[in-house]
Amino acid sequence: MTSTDLLGGAGGPEPGAGTAAAVGGAVPSTPTAADLGGVAVGGGDAAPVVRLRGVRRTFDADLAPVRALRGVDLDIAAGEFVAVTGPSGCGKSTLLNVIAGLETIDDGTVDVVGERISERDPDWLARFRRHHVGIVFQFFNLIDGVSALQNIVLPASIGGMRRRAAESRARDLLDLLGLADRADQLPSMLSGGQRQRLAIARALVNSPTLLLADEPTGALDSEGGLEILELFRRLHADGQTIIVITHSADVAAGARRVVPMRDGRIVD
Numbered sequence: 001m002t003s004t005d006l007l008g009g010a011g012g013p014e015p016g017a018g019t020a021a022a023v024g025g026a027v028p029s030t031p032t033a034a035d036l037g038g039v040a041v042g043g044g045d046a047a048p049v050v051r052l053r054g055v056r057r058t059f060d061a062d063l064a065p066v067r068a069l070r071g072v073d074l075d076i077a078a079g080e081f082v083a084v085t086g087p088s089g090c091g092k093s094t095l096l097n098v099i100a101g102l103e104t105i106d107d108g109t110v111d112v113v114g115e116r117i118s119e120r121d122p123d124w125l126a127r128f129r130r131h132h133v134g135i136v137f138q139f140f141n142l143i144d145g146v147s148a149l150q151n152i153v154l155p156a157s158i159g160g161m162r163r164r165a166a167e168s169r170a171r172d173l174l175d176l177l178g179l180a181d182r183a184d185q186l187p188s189m190l191s192g193g194q195r196q197r198l199a200i201a202r203a204l205v206n207s208p209t210l211l212l213a214d215e216p217t218g219a220l221d222s223e224g225g226l227e228i229l230e231l232f233r234r235l236h237a238d239g240q241t242i243i244v245i246t247h248s249a250d251v252a253a254g255a256r257r258v259v260p261m262r263d264g265r266i267v268d
């Protein structure tokens with residue numbers, strides 16, 4: 001089993017392409033972006049997976065409004081491995097949340113997998129995320145009361161996968177990520193690096209077009225961080241599109257493109 005098999009040979013999915021094929025057709029009812037009723041804004045192989053134009057986001061605050069994003073333009077092509085860097089508070093997490101459809105914007109447009117997600121409601125966005133976006137957080141966000149295996153199976157089941165298919169896929173992912181012998185252990189029994197690998201397995205279970213990671217090595221020691229970087233490089237080599245926010249020079253150096261931010265803007 002290679003990561004290419006598990007990623008469904010994700011060498012650059014078509015905009016709006018569904019991902020059921022990547023799990024052996026186990027999710028016949030998985031909606032494609034088109035099924036979700038989207039408006040295609042691109043077409044053909046050249047359309048980026050992510051396209052932001054003039055994106056602005058201001059937060060209300062006690063003293064003065066915080067202009068977290070001040071007009072961001074960004075294109076990310078299928079299969080890219082991009083690191084977003086910049087000082088604390090420059091808007092990196094806001095940018096990632098906007099791309100994930102977790103944060104609204106005040107102005108501009110956000111297209112992901114050919115869909116104008118900035119015009120969608122929360123329910124539609126939740127379904128879209130389930131099938132097209134995998135997210136990894138600094139502090140893993142695993143479910144502590146269930147096994148490593150079940151941490152992967154649960155989101156697959158919620159995504160519509162049948163239980164046996166979900167378990168089979170979860171075991172394949174654990175195997176790919178070097179956690180096969182940890183399937184029945186609780187997350188609390190795993191090291192930080194193993195927990196983050198489990199969180200990545202969970203993020204990949206529905207074969208997302210886009211893998212987003214917000215400071216994935218921030219809670220790990222340097223060895224654990226390098227493990228995760230190596231894993232991202234392997235996934236990237238197999239065609240996975242990855243956007244990672246990082247303060248780590250190692251992770252930034254390992255990415256194929258660095259997008260530096262400052263004061264709510266991307267710096268050339």
Ligand SMILES: Nc1ncnc2c1ncn2[C@@H]1O[C@H](COP(=O)(O)OP(=O)(O)OP(=O)(O)O)[C@@H](O)[C@H]1O
Nearest residue numbers: 059060061066068087088089090091092093094095
């Ligand atoms: N929900 C919110 N309400 C108010 N202000 C917010 C909110 N979310 C973010 N901000 C502010 O927006 C700015 C950008 O925050 P963001 O988290 O995107 O920065 P960041 O670059 O990811 O920072 P860090 O590297 O410290 O995580 C900050 O000044 C932050 O305090």
